[in-house]
Amino acid sequence: MASVDVKKCNDNTKSGEKSKANAKSGEKSKSNAKSGGKKEVKKETGLGLSNRKDENFGEWYSEVVVSGEMIEYYDISGCYILRPWTMTIWEIMQAFFDAEIKKMKIKNCYFPLFVSPGVLQREKDHIEGFAPEVAWVTKSGESDLEVPIAIRPTSETVMYPYYSKWIRGHRDLPLKLNQWCNVVRWEFSHPTPFIRSREFLWQEGHTAFATQSEADEEVLEILELYRRIYEEYLAIPVVKGKKSELEKFAGGLYTTSVEAFIPNTGRGIQGATSHCLGQNFAKMFEINFENVKGEKAMVWQNSWAYSTRTIGVMVMVHGDDKGLVLPPKVASVQVIVIPVPYKDADMQAIFDACSATVNTLNEAGFRVEADLRDNYSPGWKYSHWEMKGVPLRIEIGPKDLANSQVRAVRRDNSAKVDIPMVNLVKQVKDMLTNIQQSLFDAAKLKRDACIDVVKTWDEFIEALGQKKMILAPWCDEEEVEKDVKARTKGEMGAAKTLCSPFDQPELPEGTICFASGKPAKKWTYWGRSY
Template sequence: MENSGLDSLSIKDRADGGKLKETKQKKPSQGGTKNAPKKKEVKKETGLGLTYKKDENFGEWYSEVVVNGEMIEYYDVSGCYILRPWAFSIWDILKDFFDPEIKKMGIKNCYFPLFVSSNVLEKEKDHIEGFAPEVAWVTKSGQSELDVPIAIRPTSETVMYPYYSKWIRGHRDLPLKLNQWCNVVRWEFSNPTPFIRSREFLWQEGHTAFATKAEADEEVLQILELYRRIYEEYLAVPVIKGRKSELEKFAGGLYTTTVEAFVPNTGRGIQGATSHCLGQNFAKMFEINFENEKGEKGMVWQNSWAYTTRSIGVMIMVHGDDKGLVLPPKVASLQVIVIPVPYKDADTQGILDACSETVAALRAAGFRAEADLRENYSPGWKYSQWEMKGVPLRIEIGPRDLANNQVRAVRRDTSAKMDVPRHKLVEDVGTILDDIQQSMYQTAKQKRDACIVVVRTWEEFMDALAAKKMILAPWCDEMEVEKDVKARTKGEMGAAKSLCTPFDQMPLPEGTLCFASGKPAKIWTYWGRSY
């Protein structure tokens, strides 16, 4: 359900199965010599740093971070990626929020097959036209050619709706509200990128049918608000709620609403999630009719909506830094890492016991905490590794902390350090994690807002585009004008297009002209390059 007309990325997939030749993780070298007495060796603090900086080479930085941060592993099919537990746990947490919320709305989970027959897939011409270049086809079984090729679902409207027409007969069968958690395949050829643009990805896709347009309209916005909450409350990423243009809406739908994010480092917008009102177009194609209370025949009104594992990539792009990932506490599978710092002649066992007690206390209070008690790595090496993985809070316990009955807490987002009395541990850790979550959101919002530029003329628009800004401009809301903007801005960096028309509209003074056509403007719309 994500719009398929995306501009190409600067972040490139690895044709060799994703081996990062320039950025291979090095194993820390071991100390000691052949003749030294046998003992547990402390590995040197090496091999954990990133080769590239976020501000200098964003594409290579991102490719490095997702691998070194143990989010993904490259697979031997280009454009497909292994989601490691560190990443999949975030998907689980988002699902644990979203799934109960839609169930409160009366939406039920189900599962439809992965395969689609060609005659059904191609039934809705406008719809399939948007996906046709990306559809993967099964053409053989063993060594035998199939009589009729079978498609792998790029989205499930055409998979599900023939059965909606079978299940819906009268008004008592409505509303029909289903959702499935599944994978889809879109055979991208423009620079596949982990999370952002992959050939197979995970999503939830909701498909609902109503007796009236008013019911459908209401649900579109209810779902969009849940998507806003996913980004802002969980991923700490600011988004703009709005409506897609006619050119950018979901193919075959009536209108598309979206939550749009922005990546300041690249100056590109990114579609976070979409909630579509499909109108009655699919109902007409698939004959999804019903009889109302008065015995009158009518067609249903339908919605479809989805968010994907792309959301994880957006989070990484917005928050990551030159040390690696920076994870918001709400979605981090590990919120607190506890590290012993035993100096020479210290009460090592007392420090280890304090670490274990700290973890036990935090877990009992509901925090996701672990202790890193590995003896063959130095504390500094552990600091670097857990910073790379983005753990929100590090707790260090050394001899001085043991003597003072305290711990040293270090924030991942700001590197700020503070001493916390052990008797206040649970209370203070909760406060710190809450502050990290809010601070990450506010910092990201300030950076995003600093990139928004209001323009009124074509010259101002082009200057802002060259400066990699998110542009708010008055527009006449005509498809041909948007096509013209795309044509006039096409270049190596990709063309500019409308990102969304925000629901929260600034006043539009009478006589304001469209920035691109000079015609009377009707709305304020965000523009820019996008992923």
């Protein structure tokens, strides 16, 4: 059995991890679940969250991802079991993204998990950013390995030696590969389910082109797919933009990203990134080709990825004091059907109506289940499925049976409506479409209310103290960004650039940088971030 050694970390327990994370936004405290404290559960069901989203966001988040049956804690710190409720969401996003990149002639592959030290060190600027988080296999059984083997934190150095082998001439280009895999980054600060874990799932695309223009075009195509994942599937508004030189991917030419914002914590979060790597990796790994003129040239490369972090952002943005709130497009179960028994009611007829409703909606293409368990009350079931975030609940009782109707209850706003059975499919479709759009609109309204446009340092500091996402004119100088970080460093974390949006507001002539007083070159979003 191989063993893993992580420098500076011998922690295989949850002890230090939890106390730190609870202060920010992370790990679930077991003692909280046992102690009761401010626990507010529904007396009739025994269900409910101990923490409120607005009062203790970190504990609320940790509680809701477990109570909503998304994850389970594992006995290795920073690692989590992804339960079926989570994996369905991941698979739905995967199906969308995989189909779209196949239209772009990108093909799937798989490279090994392990990296030799020699290869890892070939691109020093790149790996420097990952070095503290690299886990190493040092033993096999009781024997020390002659040469330790790294576990991939990302796959540039794994894949590119073989790109060098496979690419010889211009007819071998473009080479466009993607892999769906796991990576390991041994996080030391505040492991948080989905947001910062030591192992996570992602896709990573690695492409090579003959020209920079081809690479530039693909960077933006992929970024648009990431926007669609967030806005069309997860119902989360994002900003598309370019990272600063200080925040770009180490070793790359430039980085683009989609940036989300968590109003409850006042923190930005990098949603997904699409990088143009330029020719730096081509130089390091000797990825050369003979161009159409018969001359030796270096390829232009991109890499791009999104991960299970997307799911954590969804929970943070949409969840409420009842638990998860899932957008219909990604919900494992879009509609839950619950029988409502009454004294002397014909329960078999009610159960049959529930089953018929499920069949009708499933045949129409919806993801629908019935909860026919007879050892739980309807009230308990309502709370249970609300906790799990199911977008729409259908109740069927004796009156509904008599009137050939069902009662539908929305998870997002608790609105109730009676639907005639003859209109069931159309009205359920309309309601789910409306829920999806309403979640996005509500999230955008909250996000936009947290954006402050500032022009001076004093305004910047005031907005930062109010947990805002700040849009400010900037001179685009690395030293100025470093200075802003240094001047805002504190318990809550320093402010930094999130991205410079592609959609730039007008920058009047003579506008000065909020932080340096030098001429401003662009508008840039700033804030604290995860």
